[in-house]
Amino acid sequence: MSKMKTALHKQTVARYKYIKYLKSTGITFSEYCDYFYSNKNTGNDVTESLLYDKLIKRNNTFWFVQNVEEIFVDEVYKFVSNSDAPYIIDCGVNIGLSLIYFKKNHPKAKILGFEPDANVYNTCLNNLKSFGFEDIEVENAAVWKEDGAINFLPDNSLGGKIVDSADAGVTRRVNKIDAVRLNTYLNQKIDFLKIDIEGSELEVMRDCKNNLHHVENLFVEYHSPWEKPQELAELLTIMREAGFRYYIESAWNNMSHPFVEHISRSGPGYDLQLNIFAYRH
Incomplete structure (x- = not known):
């Protein structure tokens, strides 16, 4: 684990938010780190992730996590x-x-x-x-x-x-x-x-x-x-x-x-x- 991710893991508030709100969606801790540190330049190549135990395809890590949070956690379309x-x-x-x-x-x-x-x-x-x-x-x-x-x-x-x-x-x-x-x-x-x-x-x-x-x-x-x-x-x-x-x-x-x-x-x-x-x- 990188120093950045180790530091984030030790931050109680960040770890709490990840575990309470995003871990259950399938977002990994590594993906969350890219999002938490606003690393928008994570590339747009298609790759794979888990979403509610289903293997899906997605691109840019930052925007993927942001969308999952907005749609499934915040439920803006409810x-x-x-x-x-x-x-x-x-x-x-x-x-x-x-x-x-x-x-x-x-x-x-x-x-x-x-x-x-x-x-x-x-x-x-x-x-x-x-x-x-x-x-x-x-x-x-x-x-x-x-x-x-x-x-x-x-x-x-x-x-x-x-x-x-x-x-x-x-x-x-x-x-x-x-x-x-x-x-x-x-x-x-x-x-x-x-x-x-x-x-x-x-x-x-x-x-x-x-x-x-x-x-x-x-x-x-x-x-x-x-x-x-x-x-x-x-x-x-x-x-x-x-x-x-x-x-x-x-x-x-x-x-x-x-x-x-x-x-x-x-x-x-x-x-x-x-x-x-x-x-x-």
């Missing part, structure tokens, strides 16, 4: 339904952890998921198979405001996003992928709609606003690219006009000292990420 077979649409399923969570909590749920990154999509299918959840429909496509092809910048992890092909520095890495209009799927009661699509949420929500009355519970992760105007107010207006109340919490601590750090922000990235929970009341 909801109740008066149906024993709720209909769930998940936009941005990544390696399938959210789908696994939904199915574990709602075994009879009808679930439709979308994942645009082909490599991540295949990893997701593998993980659903490991859990025996082969009745979940997952499409290898991006959700968007229209059907067709769209420019997509993959990262073989959770940061792949729709881009303008003219964006400086990314053109050679951009792929053309299939896109589907989400609004066409919002034609019936949807018990839970999750939208986590790395900065394209407002474009999609604008197009969907006439059908949001079909949605009972809505989760949106809002991403604010630092170089573009912030559009949170419009997003919240769409939710309010669709009859939702909402609750907001930080999805990530992008700036510890915003008054200072905003001055030197440069390059791709977000200055604000929020989890928005919208519900009928």
Whole structure:
């Protein structure tokens, strides 16, 4: 065991948190160390881990542990339904952890998921198979405001996003992928709609606003690219006009000292990420 991991093991608070909250999920102590020390540069090569005694595939260790904590420990997608077979649409399923969570909590749920990154999509299918959840429909496509092809910048992890092909520095890495209009799927009661699509949420929500009355519970992760105007107010207006109340919490601590750090922000990235929970009341 490295000196870093030995030191962490001796920290009572850290050890307590790992044992109480994460050990039961299958996360190893080594994986937890990479996460605890915020070692985001753990590579995006596909490897294997255990999740609730099932062998699954995953990539970057930091984001894998962070996602397990967020989804299975903090349960950010927890909801109740008066149906024993709720209909769930998940936009941005990544390696399938959210789908696994939904199915574990709602075994009879009808679930439709979308994942645009082909490599991540295949990893997701593998993980659903490991859990025996082969009745979940997952499409290898991006959700968007229209059907067709769209420019997509993959990262073989959770940061792949729709881009303008003219964006400086990314053109050679951009792929053309299939896109589907989400609004066409919002034609019936949807018990839970999750939208986590790395900065394209407002474009999609604008197009969907006439059908949001079909949605009972809505989760949106809002991403604010630092170089573009912030559009949170419009997003919240769409939710309010669709009859939702909402609750907001930080999805990530992008700036510890915003008054200072905003001055030197440069390059791709977000200055604000929020989890928005919208519900009928």
